[in-house]
Amino acid sequence: MTAVQERPVGGSLIDQFELGLDAPICLTWELTYACNLACAHCLSSSGKRDPRELSTAQCEAVIDELQRMQVFYVNIGGGEPTIRPDFWHLLAYAVDHQVGVKFSTNGVRITPERARVLASTDYVDVQISLDGATAEVNDYVRGTGSYDTALTALQNLQDAGFKDAKISVVCTRENIGQLDEFKALADRYGATLRLTRLRPSGRGADVWDELHPLPAQQKVLYDWLMAHGEDVLTGDSFFHLAAFGESLPGLNLCGAGRVVCLIDPIGDVYACPFAIHDSFLAGNLLDQGGFQRVWQTSELFTELRSPQTGGACAKCTFYDTCRGGCMAAKFFTGLPLDGPDPECVQGYGETALAGARTIPAASQDHSRSGPTRNQPVMLQLMTRPPVSACAQSPLAGFEAAPSSQNGCCS
């Protein structure tokens, strides 16, 4: 206790969190890149399993280490984690080692039998992904049949007596109008609604322009969240909306590398679940020192915990509330990390997006190479003809000059 006190005693929790913790509070662990779906906005560009994915024994060793570090629970995801053959074993192993589990699934393996097992297990939370309150809206981004799969899973959980499942919704331009319907759906299944932000990460980068909520929808979302308070979970993902006025419940800061991180299926440790990119790769837990060394001493995490400057945002009166927004959202839209969030509610994001920027190339992609059976096809009616006028008139552009050889269809 004679060590030099580097951090202030007391003070706000946010100040403490910015300096980092001995172990993460919120650890996401993607167990596999394999997935039965091919959602258009997948954060991790999942589809195919990676041959380097951690073995069962390696996963058990990770859990042992999390137990030693007192990481009280992990958020398990993927890919679709339940299609790993050892998923149910690892779930039990974690719970037996005082590491609670909340896992995200599209519901494909939540059969009545599995639901009964889950209902009889303590310390397990189940989160069913659903991105539309109707099949039409959901399946547009998650693929045909995925709505029915999710609702069947919710029904199985309810029938088995599983209490308080979560319905996890990524908020998009298509579903912001369905917030009340989502809530009603959650109530029908005795579930809790969880709303999170669409990030331009993974395949999300390809559809972000089309799917991210419009400025007016952001206000609708903010008002709805303020009205529902702590009844609705948000994973603290909407802190950029705090600049509308009052802060939303939860942590209002970027937790990347400070209180949050991600372990990917091959053991790579990234600063946050929305930042699977080489620029945010802190190390691999199979290397000497394991996860603890990466968390406590990696260069990247140390840097993320050092005092940050507000950059272009520092002079904005709302900087103290939104703290510049989401690092991943800025990075994957090609904006500077010390500038405004692309969805800055004060409008600075739109200005920044209109300027010169380069969207970074993906550093990994596990998408399936060929189309899959139920892959979403985000087709929309086009508002203008796709080809030039000559498609409608073979004589379009034809000038009666006798020597012209250059029709546009040539």
Add this chain to the structure above:
Amino acid sequence: MPDVLLDRILTQAWALSPSVALRPEPFGALAYHFGNRKLTFLKRPELVQVVRVLAEHPDVRSALVAAGVPESQHAAYGAALRGLARTDMIRPREQELAS
């Protein structure tokens, strides 16, 4: 009214809930309740010490004394402990419930 409640908790026997784990942190500790999944931050090392030794003492006041909390701060610590009781981080010990 608050004074009456406060006096009461200081004379009662409390303990950390069996479902709660404490994780030391540079600023104090994290307390996680495996049952209700609540996460609480104990922002002062002294409060962490009080919570750790609650079960070894006949009442809260003697736990505060043992942890070296000056009497002038007992009221504030009593309030903090009542906050922890609201989310079942600490609970009254059984013999007290019976009386």
